[in-house]
Amino acid sequence: MDWDDLRLFLAVARAESLSGAGKALKLDPATLGRRIARLEQGLAARLFVKSPQGYALTEAGQRLLVHAERAEAAMAGAAEELRGVPGSLTxxxxxxxxxxxxxxxxxxxxxxxxxxxxxxxxxxxxxxxxxxxxxxxxxxxxxxxxxxxxxxxxxxxTDYHLHLAASRGYLEAHGAIDSPADLRGRRMIGYIPDMIFDKELDYLAEIGVAHVPLASNSVSVQLNWLRHGAGVGVVHDFALPAAPELVRLIPDQISLTRxxxxxxxxxxxxxxxxxxxxxxxxxxxxxxxxxxxxxx
The missing domain is CATH 3.40.190.10 (Periplasmic binding protein-like II)
Known part of the structure; x- marks a missing residue:
C-alpha cells in the first residue's frame, strides 16, 4: 500500500461516492473504482459497501480511515516543512x-x-x-x-454577548421598550425555528418569545431586517458597530452569553x-x- 492508494481511499470515504471522489480528484469514476477494488484485493479486506445511498465504510474501512488520516496529516506536515520561508505560513x-x-x-x-x-x-x-x-x-x-x-x-x-436591539426609526414609530413586558405585540426577528442547527442559537425561546413573524437562517438577513426597522431581535454585540442604526434594548434585564x-x-x-x-x-x-x- 502506498500514499496514493490511501489518498484515493480517503476521497471515496469522504465523498461517499465514486463520482464525487472522482470529481475532487479529477479522475474517471470507473478508474477510481478499479483502484479501490485493487486496494481491497491487496489488503484482503472489503473497505466499502455499496448501497443506493452511496459508498459506506465497512468495519475494516473504518479502521483503515484512522491510519489514512494520520498519514495525510504526516504528509501535510512534511510538505509544510519543505515549503516556503521558515516561520511563515503558506x-x-x-x-x-x-x-x-x-x-x-x-x-x-x-x-x-x-x-x-x-x-x-x-x-x-x-x-x-x-x-x-x-x-x-x-x-x-x-x-x-x-x-x-x-x-x-x-x-x-472566547465568550461573546448578545442583546435585544431595534433601529431608532422602529422605536420612534412603535414606542420605546423599557421592560420585557414591552415586547408583547412586537414583531420579532430571529431564526427559522426548524432550521436552528444548534440549541445555543435558540435565543428567542430562551427569553420567552414563541412567535417569530420574520425569520431567516442567516444572521446577516436578520440584522438587515432590524436595520430597516422591521422589528426587534437578538444581535451579537460584536455586530452592532456595523449597524449604527441599531440600539441595544434593556441590556440590564436581558443579556445572553455564548x-x-x-x-x-x-x-x-x-x-x-x-x-x-x-x-x-x-x-x-x-x-x-x-x-x-x-x-x-
Missing part, C-alpha cells in the same frame, strides 16, 4: 464558521493574519450548520457549542502549520471580540 487553509462569526469577525482577523503571511491563502465557508471535519469540508471549524463526539480536538476561543469553540481533526495536531494558524486565529478573534464589544 498554502491554503479552509475554515468553516457560523455566518455571524464569518461576516463580522473573521474577515478582519484573517486579513491581518494573511498580511503577516503573504504566502497564505484562506477560504471562509459561512454556512449555518455543523461542519464535518472527517470529510474535510474544512481544515478547522468554529462552532457555538462544544462537540461531544468524534475524533476531534476542541479549544474554547462561546465560540475552535474544532480540529485530532490528527491535525501533528501539522505545525495548522497549529500556528490556530494560535494566530485564537489570539486575533479574542482581541476583535473585545474591541468590537467595547464599541457596541
Amino acid at each position: 498554502g491554503q487553509i479552509r475554515i468553516g464558521a457560523p455566518d455571524g462569526c464569518a461576516n463580522y469577525l473573521l474577515p478582519q482577523v484573517l486579513a491581518a493574519i494573511c498580511d503577516g503571511n503573504p504566502g497564505l491563502e484562506v477560504q471562509i465557508v459561512a454556512l449555518p450548520r455543523v461542519f464535518n471535519l472527517s470529510k474535510r469540508e474544512a481544515d478547522l471549524a468554529i462552532a457555538v457549542s462544544r462537540p461531544e463526539a468524534g475524533r476531534l480536538t476542541v479549544q474554547k476561543l 462561546a465560540f469553540w475552535l474544532i480540529r481533526h485530532a490528527d491535525d495536531g501533528r501539522v505545525e502549520r495548522l497549529n500556528r494558524f490556530a494560535d494566530l486565529l485564537a489570539q486575533g478573534l479574542r482581541r476583535e471580540v473585545v474591541r468590537l464589544e467595547a464599541l457596541a
